[in-house]
Amino acid sequence: MQRFFVNPEEIQGQEVVFAPARSRQIARVLRLKNGQNCMVLDNRGGELLVELTQVEAGACRAVIVERAEAQRERIDLLMLLSLTQREKFEWMLQKCTEVGVSTFQPVITSRSLVQQPAQTIAKYERWKTIIWEAAEQSARSRLPELLPPAGLAEAVAEAARRCQRCLIPWEGEKARTLKGALAGPAVGSVALFIGPEGGFAEGEVQQAVNASFNVVTLGRRILRMETAAVVSAALVLHELESTEADDGGTGSSGPIG
Numbered sequence: 001m002q003r004f005f006v007n008p009e010e011i012q013g014q015e016v017v018f019a020p021a022r023s024r025q026i027a028r029v030l031r032l033k034n035g036q037n038c039m040v041l042d043n044r045g046g047e048l049l050v051e052l053t054q055v056e057a058g059a060c061r062a063v064i065v066e067r068a069e070a071q072r073e074r075i076d077l078l079m080l081l082s083l084t085q086r087e088k089f090e091w092m093l094q095k096c097t098e099v100g101v102s103t104f105q106p107v108i109t110s111r112s113l114v115q116q117p118a119q120t121i122a123k124y125e126r127w128k129t130i131i132w133e134a135a136e137q138s139a140r141s142r143l144p145e146l147l148p149p150a151g152l153a154e155a156v157a158e159a160a161r162r163c164q165r166c167l168i169p170w171e172g173e174k175a176r177t178l179k180g181a182l183a184g185p186a187v188g189s190v191a192l193f194i195g196p197e198g199g200f201a202e203g204e205v206q207q208a209v210n211a212s213f214n215v216v217t218l219g220r221r222i223l224r225m226e227t228a229a230v231v232s233a234a235l236v237l238h239e240l241e242s243t244e245a246d247d248g249g250t251g252s253s254g255p256i257g
Contacts, residue, residue, distance in 0.1 A: 002038040003136045016050050016062045023060040043143050070141035075240045076189040078103040080155050082196035083114035092229045097134035097144050099233045106149040111198040117149040156211035159191035166191040166213040173215040178235050181214045194229045
């Protein structure tokens with residue numbers, strides 16, 4: 001069944017009035033028909049089963065059949081991503097959304113391929129669209145948040161404020177694993193900092209450590225930036241969700257922010 005995130009103003013009483021861009025997708029791309037059901041999410045925790053009543057390229061409408069609460073995402077994962085070339089950065093946004101990342105923080109480090117925040121302004125709407133589509137495809141219950149770009153010092157300080165546990169994978173660490181760093185009292189919010197292609201410059205890892213980040217290893221192999229992002233996100237979520245299951249779902253899970 002097709003799933004669509006909509007803006008709150010598109011839900012009008014017992015009816016959903018889809019925005020023009022979404023209407024074109026429904027009618028021309030997906031070729032849905034009157035009478036078909038789909039799922040609508042309001043990004044506020046609501047999940048609506050709807051039946052299409054009007055399917056036209058310029059205007060699609062649906063009547064609400066059933067209202068329910070969307071399944072809660074219990075682990076908030078904030079991913080700090082060093083800015084890099086467009087294709088690679090967009091790929092990380094897409095795949096990490098599919099895996100379950102809750103918030104993305106683009107970061108400018110000394111070796112980032114992008115060095116000025118202004119260089120990202122024109123890309124933000126495209127990035128949000130990539131996240132939106134990936135969230136629908138992977139049956140997410142909420143849209144991940146995309147934060148404005150920040151320098152390293154600002155980014156790590158904000159991550160430490162938001163999250164209960166902060167991790168920075170680094171090839172110089174040989175002992176502490178992700179699993180070991182996540183051991184102990186249950187946590188519901190974690191930050192992960194993925195460095196640029198050339199690695200962190202001297203002093204940057206220490207800056208993160210000074211801001212309460214724990215340095216971890218991802219194993220013996222040196223991973224590409226985009227591989228490290230997806231692998232580490234998947235490992236963190238697997239570890240925390242497995243711990244929750246073992247505890248009967250009683251772990252803490254306060255939201256980021």
